[in-house]
Amino acid sequence: MADLGHPAVPPPALVELDEPAEPSRAQVRTALERLLAEAPTLADATTVLAARGEELEALLAAAAARRDEHLAGEGRPGVVTYSPKVFVPLTRLCQDRCHYCTFATVPGRLPAAYLERDEVLEIARAGAEQGCTEVLFTLGDRPEARWAAARDWLGARNLTSTLDHVYDSAEAVLQETGLLPHLNPGVMDLLELQRLRSVSPSMGMMLETTATRLWSQPGGAHFGSPDKEPALRRRVIDDAGRARVPFTTGILVGIGEHRAERAQSLLLLAESARRGGHVQEVIVQNFRAKPDTAMRGEPDAEFDAFVAAVAVARMIMPLGVSVQAPPNLAGDLDDSASAAQDQALLLRAGIDDWGGVSPVTPDHVNPERPWPGLDALRHVTGRAGFTLAPRLTIYPRYVRDPNAWLHPDLVDPVTALADQRGLARERQPFPRPMTAGSMTPGSMTAAR
Numbered sequence: 206m207a208d209l210g211h212p213a214v215p216p217p218a219l220v221e222l223d224e225p226a227e228p229s230r231a232q233v234r235t236a237l238e239r240l241l242a243e244a245p246t247l248a249d250a251t252t253v254l255a256a257r258g259e260e261l262e263a264l265l266a267a268a269a270a271r272r273d274e275h276l277a278g279e280g281r282p283g284v285v286t287y288s289p290k291v292f293v294p295l296t297r298l299c300q301d302r303c304h305y306c307t308f309a310t311v312p313g314r315l316p317a318a319y320l321e322r323d324e325v326l327e328i329a330r331a332g333a334e335q336g337c338t339e340v341l342f343t344l345g346d347r348p349e350a351r352w353a354a355a356r357d358w359l360g361a362r363n364l365t366s367t368l369d370h371v372y373d374s375a376e377a378v379l380q381e382t383g384l385l386p387h388l389n390p391g392v393m394d395l396l397e398l399q400r401l402r403s404v405s406p407s408m409g410m411m412l413e414t415t416a417t418r419l420w421s422q423p424g425g426a427h428f429g430s431p432d433k434e435p436a437l438r439r440r441v442i443d444d445a446g447r448a449r450v451p452f453t454t455g456i457l458v459g460i461g462e463h464r465a466e467r468a469q470s471l472l473l474l475a476e477s478a479r480r481g482g483h484v485q486e487v488i489v490q491n492f493r494a495k496p497d498t499a500m501r502g503e504p505d506a507e508f509d510a511f512v513a514a515v516a517v518a519r520m521i522m523p524l525g526v527s528v529q530a531p532p533n534l535a536g537d538l539d540d541s542a543s544a545a546q547d548q549a550l551l552l553r554a555g556i557d558d559w560g561g562v563s564p565v566t567p568d569h570v571n572p573e574r575p576w577p578g579l580d581a582l583r584h585v586t587g588r589a590g591f592t593l594a595p596r597l598t599i600y601p602r603y604v605r606d607p608n609a610w611l612h613p614d615l616v617d618p619v620t621a622l623a624d625q626r627g628l629a630r631e632r633q634p635f636p637r638p639m640t641a642g643s644m645t646p647g648s649m650t651a652a653r
């Protein structure tokens with residue numbers, strides 16, 4: 206873990222930042238030179254996020270070189286990864302009201318408040334059949350705090366909280382299918398992290414952004430979402446390090462944050478990663494407007510700004526931290542050539558991972574954006590000079606150090622699926638073509 210030190214300094218306070226002025230091209234070049242040579246500063250990262258044209262090209266080249274250094278250090282030069290997975294939307298009820306979110310809904314639009322344990326197992330088994338190794342649990346935050354339907358459902362089953370149901374379902378998946386759960390249930394406290402770590406080798410929660418004003422001010426994307434307070438989310442990310450949970454986090458680009466806030470968010474994640482050693486990957490995700498949300502009229506994240514954010518993330522994360530961008534949020538929906546082009550640009554910007562890709566379930570958070578086929582993803586990755594390889598939900602550096610990072614009960618399940626490199630053992634992924642309409646959100650879960 207060469208680059209992951211543990212400086213004993215407390216994290217810097219989250220100050221509100223003014224919107225930065227547009228830098229000149231010369232200022233961008235100077236800031237980029239300093240970013241290459243010295244410890245990154247907020248001012249330089251903010252300026253470099255404005256890179257376009259020739260300056261963006263220079264940034265991409267530097268980020269790509271740093272990605273290559275990262276992969277060489279991890280012992281897998283030239284390997285870009287993805288995680289073959291199924292998505293389990295355990296509940297679409299949520300106490301929050303994020304203005305970009307189409308996933309959260311109301312009880313009247315759902316057949317039931319939660320998926321039953323057996324429905325979860327059905328999805329997991331369909332994934333196992335198709336060579337998946339990960340079951341991603343993504344769900345609304347603490348819906349029982351807002352919805353009687355959630356309280357009643359849990360009460361009828363003697364469950365005291367949504368996280369109890371997450372625990373039971375993850376345990377069942379492990380025991381009945383051998384697939385590895387990755388939990389993304391929103392805000393958790395230290396005790397919950399410690400408990401859930403025995404049924405899940407990795408967990409995650411996006412920081413989203415450090416911009417407190419988007420949470421505290423009416424009209425902000427996170428106004429009305431108690432779980433999106435930046436200071437609270439930072440505590441969860443730091444606590445995951447204390448609980449020694451290999452952790453996935455990241456930022457959402459284009460929800461109203463300005464460049465200084467974007468830079469501050471990435472610096473916060475780099476700092477938490479250095480302190481805890483637990484941040485296995487940072488997702489840089491571009492906002493995509495959804496028709497039935499408050500932000501339906503907002504423009505999608507500008508792609509060059511997003512690509513610059515990916516590259517700056519790579520520049521300032523410690524070596525050993527993967528940088529992930531989802532392939533299904535790239536390109537125009539009606540133009541498959543543009544998806545391949547944008548994916549190629551993400552590789553040039555320094556990503557080394559595509560995240561979860563499913564042959565079975567849609568991306569329930571971005572249901573309008575289908576997954577690229579594995580052949581297409583392999584083609585794009587190969588054309589950029591990389592080999593595409595499946596990984597587990599827990600990254601190789603943590604697989605190799607189980608005493609530090611894995612609950613004893615999980616050592617055997619993880620080892621059973623891992624190869625020599627700590628990636629996913631070959632298990633003939635996706636042998637059968639996906640049948641149209643199988644496991645769509647409509648058939649498996651709610652009417653949307």
Ligand SMILES: O=c1nc2n(C[C@H](O)[C@H](O)[C@H](O)CO)c3cc(O)ccc3cc-2c(=O)[nH]1
Binds near residue numbers: 408411
């Ligand atoms: O299909 C998705 N997978 C998402 N994933 C899963 C991701 O693609 C990978 O499966 C995991 O990161 C495992 O490494 C997330 C995982 C997190 O921990 C936090 C946020 C996300 C966000 C998404 C998402 O929007 N859609």
Ligand SMILES: C[C@H]1O[C@@H](n2cnc3c(N)ncnc32)[C@H](O)[C@@H]1O
Binds near residue numbers: 306413491570
């Ligand atoms: C699971 C993760 O998906 C992201 N997310 C939620 N809604 C959207 C959207 N409209 N566009 C892009 N990403 C989104 C958030 O970052 C959340 O934490």
Ligand code: MET
Binds near residue numbers: 299345346570
């Ligand atoms: C469906 S959004 C992902 C999980 C959680 N509700 C969060 O926003 O962090």
Ligand code: SF4
Binds near residue numbers: 299306309344
């Ligand atoms: S993004 Fe997560 S927390 Fe926000 S409304 Fe959607 S499900 Fe809830």
